[in-house]
Amino acid sequence: MFTHVLTPVDGSELSMQAARQAIELAKVFSAKLSVLLVSPTYKQLTDEGFVAPLAGAARQRWKADVAERAKKVLGVIEAEAAKAGVKCKAVHAFHDSPHEAIIDTANKSGCDVVVIGSHGHGGMKQFILGSETSRVLSHSKIPVLVYR
Amino acid sequence: MFKHILVPLDGSGLSLKAGRRAIDLAKREKSRLSAMMACPTYQHLADKGYPPPVLKANRKGWENDMAERARGILEQFAAEAEQSGVTCATVVVVDDPPHHAIVETARENDCDLIVMGSHGHGGVKQFILGSQTSGVLSHSKIPVLVYR
Numbered sequence: 381m382f383t384h385v386l387t388p389v390d391g392s393e394l395s396m397q398a399a400r401q402a403i404e405l406a407k408v409f410s411a412k413l414s415v416l417l418v419s420p421t422y423k424q425l426t427d428e429g430f431v432a433p434l435a436g437a438a439r440q441r442w443k444a445d446v447a448e449r450a451k452k453v454l455g456v457i458e459a460e461a462a463k464a465g466v467k468c469k470a471v472h473a474f475h476d477s478p479h480e481a482i483i484d485t486a487n488k489s490g491c492d493v494v495v496i497g498s499h500g501h502g503g504m505k506q507f508i509l510g511s512e513t514s515r516v517l518s519h520s521k522i523p524v525l526v527y528r
Numbered sequence: 529m530f531k532h533i534l535v536p537l538d539g540s541g542l543s544l545k546a547g548r549r550a551i552d553l554a555k556r557e558k559s560r561l562s563a564m565m566a567c568p569t570y571q572h573l574a575d576k577g578y579p580p581p582v583l584k585a586n587r588k589g590w591e592n593d594m595a596e597r598a599r600g601i602l603e604q605f606a607a608e609a610e611q612s613g614v615t616c617a618t619v620v621v622v623d624d625p626p627h628h629a630i631v632e633t634a635r636e637n638d639c640d641l642i643v644m645g646s647h648g649h650g651g652v653k654q655f656i657l658g659s660q661t662s663g664v665l666s667h668s669k670i671p672v673l674v675y676r
Binding site (some may be wrong): 381401404405408409493498509514517518520521523524525526527528 | 529549552553556557646657662665666668669671672673674675676
């Protein structure tokens, strides 16, 4: 029924919980797992006024920092998948629109289900569906399993 | 992983497709299945301007007709599930709004997964998440698997 599970994480507790359920689902179905972390590009952050534009060298350092942090988060899920005996591939992408990166990755990797938390870092705890989760639900052609 | 799956149907093709995937999942997981139909009350539809307001005496009859039609769809679905060797209970609820009835039914029956289509009869085919699915996603405490 499911052969390749995609689970996007952003490091938030709920996204990690959803990823753990994804590991379990992959195990039950003897499916492969891809875990994806999407970071916004530097340009988007400066456009939105979060950081001051920096020189090229500093930008590279920022990129390396972000990649380092992503690796840590992805590593947690990779380790847990390995422990559960689930084949897992970690993917880190820079993209300004996380849901597009999620859908692209699902298409390219031939995933047949997305397992995602109802909201990530950005969402209000209750009653509200996170913006990226909502966009994934609207644009995905494959089924989406939402945890909260 | 899932012990009791709730499938809300509305008679639309997509809801039945999601329902059939739920049968596959229940079969594999050896879980119980409950199929439900949430019928809006007459008052709810009248408030939204769908049917012309009629005499109070007619409302009960109208709601009974709705419930009758719902039972027909559910029994047909349950028969399909039984054919696959999956036990399927059926529940008809007349209450407003449907997404509230779905979340409540899941809670009352201790379901641990809701499987539904991204939109039912009411939705625009693409890019839009149906209002009832959206409502369930916002209020459900248990995971929701959305098919489209």
